[in-house]
């Protein structure tokens with residue numbers, strides 16, 4: 001692995017052209033790097049702000065090789081690129097994070113086994129291959145339970161809940177024969193995420209902890225820095241650092257956690273990339289998560305993750321477009337508001353279309369402002 005830093009002028013390849021790649025590309029180009037993206041759509045959010053696009057599926061090895069030959073390093077917009085493809089690409093150009101990291105993360109069962117192996121606390125879980133295994137799994141995790149497909153889930157897709165009196169095999173059938181895991185339903189007091197970056201030399205920088213609220217399994221708001229006792233923050237940091245080091249991760253990584261009433265922290269899942277709950281860093285922190293990720297994958301020194309202000313992020317979901325484009329003047333009229341739109345041309349319900357960041361130390365007030373904005377942007381039915 002080359003340790004020579006990639007300086008401005010170098011070309012970054014991105015596998016997947018969603019909003020994370022887009023914000024990485026905006027930052028990379030600002031700093032004088034070139035960006036080439038692989039995505040099935042030539043008009044994907046990242047391609048709109050890139051120097052080049054290779055059109056192809058994320059599991060198309062020929063297309064991925066074509067990208068690899070044009071770039072100095074490859075990184076990812078999504079953890080759902082098959083690790084086998086990444087292993088092939090590693091023979092051509094550095095891939096950061098590497099194939100071994102993705103192999104551990106992209107299958108929920110392998111990820112949970114990894115967390116158990118390194119002694120990280122998580123909710124009770126069990127594998128579910130078929131109806132027979134389901135019974136044993138529910139006996140272990142109890143009811144209610146959540147079934148999650150092992151591969152390719154996001155924003156709660158590929159998840160079903162099994163209530164105490166539900167027909168469990170019928171719920172499993174909704175996953176269409178996909179291999180799954182069952183999880184106990186955690187009665188958390190809040191959800192947090194620890195976002196950090198690990199550089200090529202193993203150095204780590206940690207962002208202020210984010211406190212997250214979900215709606216219909218999709219992230220709704222993030223507030224940061226989360227109010228937290230020093231000792232608890234130290235414990236959360238230790239978990240995330242242990243995960244990043246055990247993985248040998250390079251780049252930004254998020255560890256989603258459930259916080260329980262007694263202070264226990266359970267790992268929900270690991271995202272080996274920039275994260276929706278880190279969007280607040282773009283505007284609120286000295287170095288955004290996108291610049292930090294770029295620095296890590298280029299082998300540069302990491303930047304300062306310090307928050308310069310408190311912040312609240314609220315996601316803009318496709319439902320807001322049901323009656324046409326939302327009335328943005330409500331957002332643009334607020335001096336503390338930063339509007340981010342991802343350039344997606346098909347606003348489907350539940351689809352992440354953009355977000356707003358409110359920059360203000362009074363995050364309680366900003367949470368109220370965020371709800372007010374969502375309310376005025378929601379079409380009247």
Ligand SMILES: Nc1ncnc2c1ncn2[C@@H]1O[C@H](COP(=O)(O)OP(=O)(O)OP(=O)(O)O)[C@@H](O)[C@H]1O
Pocket residue numbers: 123146148153154155156157183184185186187191214217218219256268269
């Ligand atoms: N075992 C659980 N107990 C209680 N709530 C849960 C559990 N698992 C998931 N949830 C809720 O659903 C949300 C989404 O779950 P999870 O993070 O597993 O989904 P995902 O589809 O991978 O989403 P994403 O990748 O967008 O974070 C969690 O943030 C949490 O609010």
Ligand SMILES: [Mg+2]
Pocket residue numbers: 256268269
């Ligand atoms: Mg999640």
